[in-house]
Amino acid sequence: xxxxxxxxxxxxEMLGVIGAANIDALFSAVPAKALRTFDLGLPAHSPExxxxxxxxxxAAKNHAGADGPFFVGAGAYRHHVPATVDHLIxxxxxxxxxxxxxxxxxxxxxxxxxxxxxxxAKLTGMDVANASLYDGSTxxxxxxxxxxxxxxxxxxVLSGGLHPHYRDVVKAYLKDDADLECLSASPEGQGxxxxxxxxxxxxxxxQTPDFxxxxxxxxxAADAAHAKGALLIVVITEVVSLGLLEAPGALGADxxxxxxxxxxxxxxxxxxxxxxxxxxxxxxxQMPGRLCGETVDAEGQRGFVLTLxxxxxxxxxxxxxxxxxxxxxxxxxAFSIHMGLLGEAGFTRLARLNHANACKLADALEAxxxxxxxxxxxxxxxxxxxxxxxxxxxxxxxxxxxxxxVPVSRLEPSDPSVANLIVLAxxxxxxxxxxxxxxxxxxxxxx
Amino acid sequence: xxxxxxxxxxxxGTSGFASTSGSALLPNEPLLFEIGDTEHSGVDLPDxxxxxxxxxxFERKMPLxxxxxxxxxxxxxxxxxxxxxxxxxxxxxxxxxxxxxxNPRLNEKMARLPGFSDIHPLQPVSTVQGALELxxxxxxxxxxxxxxxxxxxxPKAGAHGELLGMMxxxxxxxAAGQSHRKIVLVPESAHGTNPATAAFLGYTVxxxxxxxxxxxxxxxxxxALSPDxxxxxxxxxxxxxxxxxxxxxxxxxxxxxxAFFYCDGANxxxxxxxxxxxxxxxxxxxxxxxxxxxxxxxxxxxGAGPVVLSAALAPFAPVPFVRKGDNGLELVEHAEGEVLGxxxxxxxxxxxxxxxxTYMLSHGGDGLAQAAQDAVLNANYIKARLAHAFSxxxxxYPTMHEALFDDTFLAGTGVTTLDFAKALIDEGFxxxxxxxxxxxxxxxxxxxxxxxxxxxLDRFCDVMEELATDAKAGNSERFTSAPLKAPRRRxxxxxxxxxxxxxxxxxxxxxxxxx
Numbered sequence: 001x002x003x004x005x006x007x008x009x010x011x012x013e014m015l016g017v018i019g020a021a022n023i024d025a026l027f028s029a030v031p032a033k034a035l036r037t038f039d040l041g042l043p044a045h046s047p048e049x050x051x052x053x054x055x056x057x058x059a060a061k062n063h064a065g066a067d068g069p070f071f072v073g074a075g076a077y078r079h080h081v082p083a084t085v086d087h088l089i090x091x092x093x094x095x096x097x098x099x100x101x102x103x104x105x106x107x108x109x110x111x112x113x114x115x116x117x118x119x120x121a122k123l124t125g126m127d128v129a130n131a132s133l134y135d136g137s138t139x140x141x142x143x144x145x146x147x148x149x150x151x152x153x154x155x156x157v158l159s160g161g162l163h164p165h166y167r168d169v170v171k172a173y174l175k176d177d178a179d180l181e182c183l184s185a186s187p188e189g190q191g192x193x194x195x196x197x198x199x200x201x202x203x204x205x206x207q208t209p210d211f212x213x214x215x216x217x218x219x220x221a222a223d224a225a226h227a228k229g230a231l232l233i234v235v236i237t238e239v240v241s242l243g244l245l246e247a248p249g250a251l252g253a254d255x256x257x258x259x260x261x262x263x264x265x266x267x268x269x270x271x272x273x274x275x276x277x278x279x280x281x282x283x284x285x286q287m288p289g290r291l292c293g294e295t296v297d298a299e300g301q302r303g304f305v306l307t308l309x310x311x312x313x314x315x316x317x318x319x320x321x322x323x324x325x326x327x328x329x330x331x332x333x334a335f336s337i338h339m340g341l342l343g344e345a346g347f348t349r350l351a352r353l354n355h356a357n358a359c360k361l362a363d364a365l366e367a368x369x370x371x372x373x374x375x376x377x378x379x380x381x382x383x384x385x386x387x388x389x390x391x392x393x394x395x396x397x398x399x400x401x402x403x404x405x406v407p408v409s410r411l412e413p414s415d416p417s418v419a420n421l422i423v424l425a426x427x428x429x430x431x432x433x434x435x436x437x438x439x440x441x442x443x444x445x446x447x
Numbered sequence: 448x449x450x451x452x453x454x455x456x457x458x459x460g461t462s463g464f465a466s467t468s469g470s471a472l473l474p475n476e477p478l479l480f481e482i483g484d485t486e487h488s489g490v491d492l493p494d495x496x497x498x499x500x501x502x503x504x505f506e507r508k509m510p511l512x513x514x515x516x517x518x519x520x521x522x523x524x525x526x527x528x529x530x531x532x533x534x535x536x537x538x539x540x541x542x543x544x545x546x547x548x549x550n551p552r553l554n555e556k557m558a559r560l561p562g563f564s565d566i567h568p569l570q571p572v573s574t575v576q577g578a579l580e581l582x583x584x585x586x587x588x589x590x591x592x593x594x595x596x597x598x599x600x601x602p603k604a605g606a607h608g609e610l611l612g613m614m615x616x617x618x619x620x621x622a623a624g625q626s627h628r629k630i631v632l633v634p635e636s637a638h639g640t641n642p643a644t645a646a647f648l649g650y651t652v653x654x655x656x657x658x659x660x661x662x663x664x665x666x667x668x669x670x671a672l673s674p675d676x677x678x679x680x681x682x683x684x685x686x687x688x689x690x691x692x693x694x695x696x697x698x699x700x701x702x703x704x705x706a707f708f709y710c711d712g713a714n715x716x717x718x719x720x721x722x723x724x725x726x727x728x729x730x731x732x733x734x735x736x737x738x739x740x741x742x743x744x745x746x747x748x749x750g751a752g753p754v755v756l757s758a759a760l761a762p763f764a765p766v767p768f769v770r771k772g773d774n775g776l777e778l779v780e781h782a783e784g785e786v787l788g789x790x791x792x793x794x795x796x797x798x799x800x801x802x803x804x805t806y807m808l809s810h811g812g813d814g815l816a817q818a819a820q821d822a823v824l825n826a827n828y829i830k831a832r833l834a835h836a837f838s839x840x841x842x843x844y845p846t847m848h849e850a851l852f853d854d855t856f857l858a859g860t861g862v863t864t865l866d867f868a869k870a871l872i873d874e875g876f877x878x879x880x881x882x883x884x885x886x887x888x889x890x891x892x893x894x895x896x897x898x899x900x901x902x903x904l905d906r907f908c909d910v911m912e913e914l915a916t917d918a919k920a921g922n923s924e925r926f927t928s929a930p931l932k933a934p935r936r937r938x939x940x941x942x943x944x945x946x947x948x949x950x951x952x953x954x955x956x957x958x959x960x961x962x
Contacts (some may be wrong), residue, residue: 003810064565119513307949340514343487
């Protein structure tokens with residue numbers, strides 16, 4: 001077996017040094033009836049080319065993004081990842097290192113995390129950011145719990161524009177919690193969350209651009225929350241939007257959570273992604289997740305370490321701020337390299353290109369009979385109401401080779417009012433020909 | 448895996464940074480923000496103008512101030528930084544409880560097939576049948592290796608899997624009118640995530656002391672059981688590297704009391720293909736794909752922590768899951784009577800599923816069992832070779848995939864476990880896990896994995912013996928001053944925590960803030 005270095009002779013020699021008669025002797029603590037004596041019925045080891053053929057056959061059964069016009073968004077976005085990013089993250093020293101618990105021989109990872117935290121803080125306009133969480137959805141749940149610890153209040157209000165999956169994750173994390181209020185879907189961008197803030201409210205959670213693509217007024221929300229002593233948690237699923245939109249930190253956000261996949265990371269059918277979390281500096285000690293900080297070594301040289309770990313489970317055990325034991329290191333590296341390649345100039349151009357393509361898409365969709373655009377504002381994503389149920393329509397578009405967006409009913413099956421809604425995204429990869437193909441197909445299907 | 452990181456106070460020195468290129472092959476690399484600026488970019492994009500923006504007046508006014516690098520500059524920055532890292536590919540990485548095994552590159556190549564990497568979690572399921580089939584195949588392997596009824600693939604890490612497993616237990620007990628069960632038993636040797644997870648779900652944690660041989664006494668479990676106990680969270684093989692000899696009796700006692708058995712599967716590498724945890728009576732167990740099934744650790748994630756479930760817990764698995772339907776495979780995203788809901792936005796770590804299945808197919812059932820046996824062989828070999836020079840806490844019987852020593856052998860030398868570990872760095876090895884498990888004084892937990900050749904193990908043992916001899920000979924300076932040959936000397940962790948600097952700020956801003 002190509003991954004196992006020992007020869008049979010070496011195994012025998014090692015058993016001799018140990019003083020064991022055979023390998024079974026090393027498993028003597030296992031109760032005899034639990035030691036497997038039968039065949040599991042799994043296939044035997046296989047040469048590389050056969051494994052490759054097996055996996056390629058599975059991959060070939062999927063319709064990849066590059067195979068045709070693509071407008072699927074709703075929390076994960078198809079952007080270009082520069083070749084440099086994917087090359088660098090496959091370097092052994094990045095790919096096969098562990099969590100930097102020995103800082104003297106992990107300065108690469110640690111300095112990168114320090115740079116990453118700086119990038120995220122700048123993007124969001126917040127004081128501090130952590131070294132990443134699993135993804136945006138679990139990050140949102142963690143932010144809600146953090147807000148409760150900070151305010152010592154319990155009531156949480158989720159905006160109707162929050163990604164339904166994110167809402168569901170918060171619900172699962174706060175199971176059976178009477179203090180969780182989820183507002184009903186607001187596909188028109190309507191918002192009544194401000195009326196739900198009271199003196200018992202720990203935080204309100206607002207996504208912008210929201211699930212339906214509308215841009216929400218963060219300043220108004222922050223002022224209303226703060227007037228009652230509540231916190232504003234801002235959720236962003238499309239981080240590229242921050243290239244054009246005002247930083248939540250400048251508008252009064254207390255905690256910002258974002259899905260960072262758009263920068264540096266492929267779609268990957270949902271994971272691995274990375275959650276960004278940033279907050280005010282006075283809230284650091286209630287923030288979950290790893291933090292990297294600057295210090296000096298014994299010779300006074302600048303260096304970096306994981307810090308403030310007294311918040312974490314391996315020190316605090318049952319008193320920890322969270323049970324989180326990892327971050328999303330390699331995805332954070334991909335994010336950081338891509339953002340480092342873009343820089344402010346590139347990132348701004350990327351955001352403008354996304355918005356420009358979305359404007360073209362919106363204009364083209366509005367011209368299709370049977371399609372109504374619901375958005376007055378958007379960044380790169382929007383919602384349309386079609387004259388036919390969306391789920392079947394999206395399936396029919398797929399048979400034409402067009403991935404035409406996400407039917408809202410897939411995420412909100414029990415809400416008949418959204419049955420004819422589709423959320424569509426455009427990115428820098430969207431071409432005029434893609435838009436024309438989509439609109440032509442829609443026109444035919446809806447005729 | 449976690450470990451205490453007790454830093455010996457280091458010299459104060461002056462903060463500052465020499466913008467030299469470093470010496471020989473050891474680079475001294477400035478920060479991205481010190482070499483880049485807001486004008487440079489390594490990505491060519493058209494500069495479009497937008498006639499009618501739809502941003503509704505929410506345009507950015509705060510400067511982004513993000514530094515950019517051209518492609519050659521970026522390449523050099525990240526390559527130079529990478530050289531400051533130890534990695535599996537560059538040397539042995541015997542971190543106990545972390546399973547730092549070889550990461551095959553075929554896994555990486557397969558994960559990057561566009562049919563896996565360039566598919567969206569919400570595109571029509573009719574267009575991702577291959578992905579669902581892959582998830583089914585992975586599930587089959589995991590259930591077969593564990594003899595369990597179901598698997599929830601979605602958890603994004605081991606601790607996330609623990610959370611899901613305990614949520615499923617809570618849901619099952621709530622459904623059975625057993626909500627009064629508020630206590631979770633956790634052995635003292637457990638990973639910190641176990642008590643953190645239990646507390647997170649509102650349980651009271653009741654510690655179970657370890658026996659003098661490092662294992663859990665079934666009698667101690669029985670004594671702790673009451674009608675209010677919801678579950679036990681037990682790691683097996685345990686964090687001392689030992690198989691729990693009474694695990695079947697413990698499972699029986701737990702079940703007799705109406706409670707569930709959560710098994711922390713962090714150490715599954717020792718027994719995969721050899722022992723099926725379902726045969727031991729577990730109800731839920733997470734499997735760290737990034738440990739046992741070779742998906743890369745990536746400098747700290749992303750991980751993946753699928754949870755296998757017994758028949759009793761299977762109905763409480765979260766959405767989404769894959770099911771056979773009339774028109775091929777279906778992705779069930781909203782289940783009727785669904786209890787647990789959803790613990791992450793989409794389908795979990797597909798990229799890791801691809802890598803793990805590739806690894807399983809490469810090994811086959813026979814190769815996985817051989818890998819587990821080799822991992823156990825290697826740990827016992829290290830233990831056998833070093834027992835005379837080190838101190839073994841739990842007596843002379845076989846260990847599983849880890850060799851555990853305490854610091855008794857260092858008594859009176861002025862050298863601590865931390866110092867010893869740092870000296871190992873100067874010899875070219877990544878240190879073992881230190882000060883964990885907590886039940887052993889000055890613990891050194893060594894997990895070689897199956898990936899190390901006998902030659903490497905011998906070289907490691909030679910170095911360990913030589914260091915032990917030197918420590919006992921009174922040459923403490925070599926240890927207390929170590930590492931001397933690494934990119935950095937010991938770092939001042941106290942300073943980092945006392946006045947945290949968590950992001951780069953322009954020197955001018957720093958000056959202004961100090962005024």
